[in-house]
Amino acid sequence: MRVEICYARPQLDGRGAKLLKNLQASGQYPTLKAVETLDVILLDQTCGLNEASLVGVFADPVVQQGRCDGTGPSVSPLADWTLAIEVSFKAGVTDPVAITAREALGFRLQKFWPEEAVVQTAVLYLFALSSAATAAEIAQLTARLHNPLIQQAIVLNRLEWTQGRRFPDLYPVVKITSGGRAENVPLTALDEAALLKLSKERLLALTKEEMRAIQGYYLDPEVQKSRRSVGLSVEPTDVELEMLAQTWSEHCKHKIFQAEIAYHDKVTGEVTQITSLYSTFIKQTTRDLTPERPWLKSVFHDNSGVVEFDDSTLVCFKVETHNSPSALDPFGGAITGIVGVNRDILGTGKGAKPIFNTNFLCFGDPRTPADQIPSGLLPPKKVLEGVHRGIVEGGNHSGIPTVSGGFLFDESYLGKPLVFCGTGGVLPAKILGEDATVKHIEPGDLAVMLGGRVGKDGIHGATFSSLALDEASPTSAVQIGDPITQRKMSDFLLEARDLGLYKGITDNGAGGLSSSFGEMAEASNGIRLDLDLCPLKYAGLAPWEILVSESQERMSLAVAPDKIEAFLKLAHQRDVEGAVVGQFTASGFVEAYYHKTIVAKIALEFLHGGLPRMQLRAVWVPPVRHETPLGNPANLKELLLKVLADPVVASKESLVRQYDHEVQARSVVKPFCGEKADGPTDGAVLRMYPWSPKGLTVTHGVCPRYGDTDTYAMAMNAVDEAFRAHISVGGDPERASVLDNFCWPDPVESAQTPDGPYKLAQLVRACRGLRDACLAYGLPLISGKDSMKNDAVMNGKKVSIRPTLLISLMGAISDISRACTTDFLEAGDLILLLGETRPEMAGSIVEKVLGHQLPGTPTVRPRRAFAYYKTLAQALRRGLIRSSHDLSDGGLAVALAESMIGGRCGAQVTLDEIPGYFWHQATDAELLFSESPSRFLLSVAPENWEEVQKLFSGSPLSVIGVVTSSSQLIVESRGKRLIEVELDELLTAWNVLATLV
Template sequence: IVNDPAAPLSREQVDTLARDLLCNTLIQRYRIKSRDQWQASPGFEAQAAQVTGESNDTVETIGLSGMDDEALMQASRSNTWALNLKEMHCIRDQFSAPDEARRREALNLPANPTDVEMEVLAQTWSEHCKHKIFASRIDYTDEDTGRHEVVDNLYKTCIRDATAILRERMGENDYCKSVFKDNAGVIAFINGYDACIKVETHNSPSALDPYGGALTGIVGVNRDPMGTGMGAELVCNTDVFCFASPFHDKPLPPRLLHPRRVLEGVREGVEHGGNKSGVPTVNGSLVFDERFLGKPLVYCGTVGIIPAELHGRPGWYKKAETGDVIVMTGGRIGKDGIHGATFSSEELHEGSPATAVQIGDPITQRKMYDFIIRARDLGLYNAITDNGAGGLSSSVGEMAEDTGGCVLDIAKAPLKYDGLRPWEILLSEAQERMTLAVPPAKLDEFMALAARMDVEATALGTFTESGYFEVRYNDRIVASMPMSFMHEGVPQLELEAVWKAPEVKEIKVDVADADQGAFLKRMLSRLNICSKEYIIRQYDHEVRGGSVIKPLVGVKRDGPADAGVLRPLLESDAGLVISHGICPKFSEYDTYWMMANAMDEAIRNAVAVGADPDALAGVDNFCWCDPVVSPTNPDGRYKLAQLVRACRALRQFSLAFGVPCISGKDSMKNDYTGGGERISIPPTVLFSILGVIRNVTATQTSDFKKEGDHIYMLGGTWREMAGSEAADELGLKGGQVPHV
């Protein structure tokens, strides 16, 4: 750093520059050199200490039985368990039950849980994995109508049940194959293939490390179709990003990165993850709002195709069998990705752990993917899933539900380096790892194929009928929990929601004397309207040669397409349509119409390019600010009421349009607290559509084709300016949100 000697930078300033602007402390180190001495900065030493040391088989006992309520909550906060007091009591009661205590004594386990068991339960019961807010019992009051009711489980009543009703209506024409129970939703496609789609978010990791968080977001969601059914072939990606303005010019609260740095890091991370994996990016959007300063939203989606039949059974079907060997393939385990599930289940704050972000490796994942498809076609395994948030704890724990138990030896797991404790080995997530259930008779052939294709594969245990999730470190049992408690023991949340529509005034625009030409130019330069070609061009939408409608259309390929169209089987004219809708600006007025408009936009975009309206499937991705009332979140009841209204709109318009949801995800707690400030995102839903078009030569694009053609507008226009870009440009707040 060169500076004026008369006004030298202090060591603190230099440290801030290195740590906050230059260095990604998760994967990089920095030192500060001065005239007087050469010494490591505190940041370097602290990070270096995390990744060195000898092998560590230490297992601690968590003394829950001796903790009062305050100590229980302190333990939850300090260990990033993200468990509430009722959940901590439930865990303590389970381990203190006399029968359980005797069973554990026979296994030479302590009466209190080990740190391995506590970490597994925290991951399994996290908001990220269990969707506890969507599954909660909600005491709902509408102050506008005076109506009071109990809403028991928004997911079941508004999403799952709507799809079930639609599937019953369709009867023999039901094109849904697998919904809400696998890593991705599956629908019928054509020519002996089904299609699947999954969209995920990586908001919290991308806030701390935009490049790493976004890279693992895209390669992570690639693993969802890869682990759906017996394994899908990846055909395309779709990405939607929500940021604060890259021209933000106000001081930043502690720990937050400048939105420009977040934008560039996310863009590059998704580019590297997608392009290096050889998967085309055919659809996407950018949304800008200053409330995304606290947490950006990074949606990444992947579409795949699966043979309709494999080895005599449906390609979407999988099931681990008793006696199958637990095999982990792909990348090794490190300290990155620890607490990914629980970290994403709480708000971002100054103490959020950097190690929750994984270090992705798309090349290793691509090699593993090629191997898995080959092993699938040879029939070498019975089931497969990804090592998502929670690592082996999550993947093995979920697959063990097929048989009712497992025995897992984590001492056999391949590590990136020494020094990981047993619970860290079990919990660490990596985007390039998968877990498979391999029949013992096929294990040698499976391992030989992995070695031949240069993919690391390790047998770690077996699936059993014991009823227990058992983890060993060599000969020592370090965790043993009933499967029923692990997966069904989490108590249902009981929450309160109160809706009162915000007061909205009428707005009026006087255009008589306005310079509309100048206004048009200002509108075209707004962040949510201006060209995104700079970003779009850096993603590969041509790889594999199947993209029919590309992200940019028109004579000069410089205007945005309504949707992407892909021909995944080059010998066929059948295509898949990928579109989406997102409009968080309407949430300020009413989340019911925000949800309705997002769905309507996605469906119109798909139909506009030629998708069959009778073969559309939806994917709902909710990103919400904290909807649980607390002293630091006093308006939680209103935010929860907003969630109830959005879910009810999803149900109503799914049934009205005849579009079933086949997959989805929610991301709660999208808030930041620090420096005396709280920043919450606007309630946001990305609604994606996967559709089918029988003949891709009949697709349409939105650019005008021939001079002299007539231009028509279908539908009516009303006074619905609320939430519009025009109203925002004019500094107007109010009016009515567009109704569907």
């Protein structure tokens, strides 16, 4: 049975209108006249509801009509359609609309729609083309409308329709007959080659050393005795092997950050042995800062980092990446990334409430011509569109404002996009009198799985993201998050938290139950899981699949036996599914049962401590560069317009406007500012409570191109960028903490990666830069993540990303009424430049635009900068500064243009008094476009200049110009006019992306 719903009148279908506009803008469909879309609900039974009732469930009586006999297209307002394409989800892929449709049907029936009944949805697109569509056009359209990895598309033309062909009454459903029991995987007798083969065939992503360690465990006579005593074979079961592979995956164990590294600097001759980059540079940095940062509450060991906001409130922050899934299914990958990191917040301490999302998205240039995209890869524009839609739905539907983030475009992200998803949360300092950051799980507590059901989605996600992408990458590694199911769970959890109904909580992300319960089991020293008790989406999953599936919207909890009834009752009432799937023990083992038969027994000590440390080699040789100085290009206006139109610098408003950045009513500094609300801001400022002046700042720093010369400088710059943005919006210099997210190309030396030692040296140097900047600025690292295999191999060609370190900062602002924005406020205000300008052009945006290498790596001198950061914070608190914009991509010239755009005013500027010891070594072009860090473009009222000057005495600060009431940017140097450009010209260049996506 097909229920087909369409609009009853023309011009009401906004979804169709949007598609038509996009298709026409692409210029690829010259004969396309109109598009109309229909919603289709497919049912295998109607439970006695007649046609009118079914249409009534799904059609809006004011504007829509429906049919149940498969002839929907013939009543659509688009009478002259010539081509129809129907897109539906493949069997087993989450279909959130179908979940709602099932609820609506059940509601009409006044009881649950039968669980075994099939409910599917599809979207039917009707196209009117003035001439018959060519095969190429049809193929192109179909490719645009669906992702064959997760969806199927069926095409019918008008002739076929007239001849009586119809769309299916039902799409195939998952029917799995295999699986259902655990198998033994003999490995105790295998040689090294056979072990490696096993690892590859089962997608375990384990090395020969790791396979050897596993083999050693199963050969241990004590282990064998213990296994025999419970009736297990001495050979591992597939359940055990999968659990080990998941727990030991690069994704979950961060093996490279834990490795033993022999670092050799060929320049200085330094030879150092580093045991764990993570302990040495990240944990130790925070430990060193802890005495002076008493507001650190819970760092590194929970799902997100927790700091104190005030006496009664804690805030937490976490950023994750979801790169590999987004490369395959951009929409599903991104939305899953968002709802996944939301769960990290829900699983922090006793449970926190998400209050903001951030995202940083890195793609290939969306203008890349098709013939320059390696085959097998999605075009970057399609990746961008899908990821963006995922971020929009993930955030908006969850009711979490997307307050901050950015887009980066670089050819190195063609192979793998980077999708950084962050979430901040809030929790009371005490819950029912107990410290909210503490979980205590004891033997006897029940293990509960909450939320969605388990299916085959996302199997091997953890191990798969630990491999490079190739043509054979598994499609089952894709999951699609459903924000609404999760929102219901999240509402329930916060209610249950405040009633004290559970004792411990963590999220189910990569690795599923294996990861969540495997980690929680450490608290009580053991767990018994009964895998057959897990609610399944469909029958036939093997026990190992239940254990490692990454089906979404699930949390794992520890519930005391005397609270379980109340817990499950409330869950049921709130329409959230929960099931007891085991019990915490003190056995020292993870034990799994399936229908009362034991299928796994692994010592916790081995599971978490048995992984051999990797031994790696890092060799630093500075890259060979062919640099030519920028000199003084004749047409600086043209260069400025080119820089403004580079996608990295250009306005992203058309994309960002689609994010709800204001739900929860906290946004004091929004993504945009200024007269027409289109000037970019440096970061977000959020209020926490309507009655309190205290707020939060959220900013980012990332600059992968500086890594071309040295990742040490790159890391310092990333920290500086995030911190100076925090200062620029009015943040407290002594109250900020940061997260580090490393995305690297594979740095492990191998036949495929002969340059591993260099890439690893880059990682070591980035870690050192991170540490040095954080220590100098007093910025504790409170959480982080790394993703180390961002390479794609397609047709034998390897595409590796530029090493990328994203710094995300969450800070405090003591008085939101002193928050600052980047827009010039009033004509006559003095324009100031704070911070030293040096001829530092390597890795700059101008270098990218011109396409040849320029000298001078931007170098952070944090001790010098920190002194005037504190002064600026003081000036902002005293209300002496009218506008503040931190200089980043494109340097002074771009900052001037952006502050003018915000203010819808002009500026007259001279380069004669640019602060800095080396200004005289720089050409005018370098003064304008240098990307020296730690600089701000400020404006102050003339009457405040004297006071500002006094306050900043000894700091590198000069008046460089004045805000004018004209609409021109005028830049002069030694009496010579260098640039004279109209605001409108700047806007046109800067808004180049508005029509592109």
